[in-house]
Amino acid sequence: MNPVVEVLNVTREAAWLPWAVQYFFLIGLSVGCFLLTLPGFAFARPAWLRLARLALIGALVCGFAAPVALLADLHQPGRFWRFYAHPNLNSWMAWGAFFIPGYLGGLCLYAWAALRPGLATAPAPARAGLLRRAWRLAALPWLPPLPRLLPLAAAWAAGFAALVLLYTGMEVMVLRARPLWATPFLPVQFAVTALAGAIGLVLVLDRLLPPRDRGMEAVLNRLLALSLAAALAVGGAWLATGLLGLDATHAAALASVAHSPEWRVTAIWAALAAAVPAALALWRPAGTGWLSGLIALHAAWMFRWTVFIGGQTVPKTGAGLYAYHLPLGHDGLLGILGTGGFCLFLLIALTALLPWEAAGPARAAEAAAAPVTPAAPGRA
């Protein structure tokens, strides 16, 4: 029995709401998906074309939804302009306010460059003359062909994607007040799980947006297993650093949660959420992609939930853990469901309105435009 009993103290509520979880999840997925588009689009590898097209949709959907969640996490969202009018450049968060539009601007330009050949030539769905006219207009036909634009926009967006990964990790890592967060493993794990989640998302999109491509699924499943193995290794390294007492902060972080049964369940759950889809991906690389993909998405989300919401239940001075009850309103469940719904809406809108199946370097679009169904097989 502990000789000290805390008789009276206060609870500090979680100040970063589930919106923050949604933001870090979505921006990570967007960056991961963008990276997955590069072999197919920027390096014009035909075998990666369908993967790149699905990943582009994922990058755009999550990229558009992420800033909405971020704004919602501000308690004074109407004042976001102050990030640009009065930035304090000592703060990683202030830099993030510049990196996000830099990344999203680059992503949009990159997407336009990849979609332009399709916008100019792809046959629109039947009885969609208006849509076809809009496509032709959106291709900006009065501009000359811009073959350098795609690689240039790719480089621009890739640079900012790296900065987004860097700042989202550093922003949390610099908080020495929270030993659970103040670890160099955290930015690495954010990046690794973002990639795993993005691969999972593309696997799920492959199922939702036929025709499915078994060859691509097998490639993605191999990548998924690799990224999840990396996530397990990073998690294991963090645990070992704490257990062996190699570093005081890591030991303090572990000590702050080790006694809690909930945290132990969470740790086992997290390990399973990474190990199960990895095993599934290796054991049945074709046909199960949607399942391993869904579990990987769940793992990426849950990692952020545990870090942010779980991390904030650890008192900085008090004993034990603060209780967290998920509110049902917009600061909780409704916010989570709302972002999910918004993503679904964006997915439907983008896939319905864009000739995404013809996206790619100019030559790929011509190939896609030729058949009546403009979907090119993944393995060209």
Added chain:
Amino acid sequence: MSVSRRSFFSGLSASLGGAVGAAEAATPGIRAQVGGPRWGMVVDTAKCIGCQACTVSCIMENAVPEDSFRTIVSTYEVREGDRTAMVMLPRLCNHCEDPPCIPVCPVGATYQRADGIVVVNADACVGCAYCVQACPYDARFINHETQKADKCTFCAHRVDAGLLPACVESCVGGARIFGDLNDPGSTVSRLLAKNESKVLKPEMETGPRVYYLGLDDAFLGKVEAEPTLWHPSHRQEARS
């Protein structure tokens, strides 16, 4: 304590005697000091009776919303053999010399005044709560009514008017002593010179300017104890 108050108020009357602006009135009695005052607090834990008068007066003075606290007296029961004792630990913002809450603020809304008081410019705060995360002492929170970062201000509005902070004014046991650390003659300076004092979480190297007398090392950091028996969300659970 009475000494500290008397000297404080004699300074106040002197400063009020000359028709001075609010900024100058912030430095009653110590304007002779080069560089102005550096406000700080000494908490003599042996004198704290855990009555929470400071907690209540702070709420009244600063319109702190329900379920939020700028200050609280953490109360612990310590058993040693068959003896039991209480430990009182008044907590508030430490107005750190090197405050980690300031550099993280993306819009520069939180800053340190020349007299050391760390404040939030409520007109600039975007409510991102980054500072709340960065404070190692859980001294900050998002005010549900203003939706901005909130924390102890050392009652800057009172100090600027030549008054003592509300919690010091109302402290029943005389455990909270407030004054100018730059003035070697102030009560806080003399107490610190005469006694061994401690600060919370010294390993964070934040340079707290709230000093504790008579506090055991076991209470300086995250206290290893059986968790609290009461906190606001318990009450909410009971209500619903």
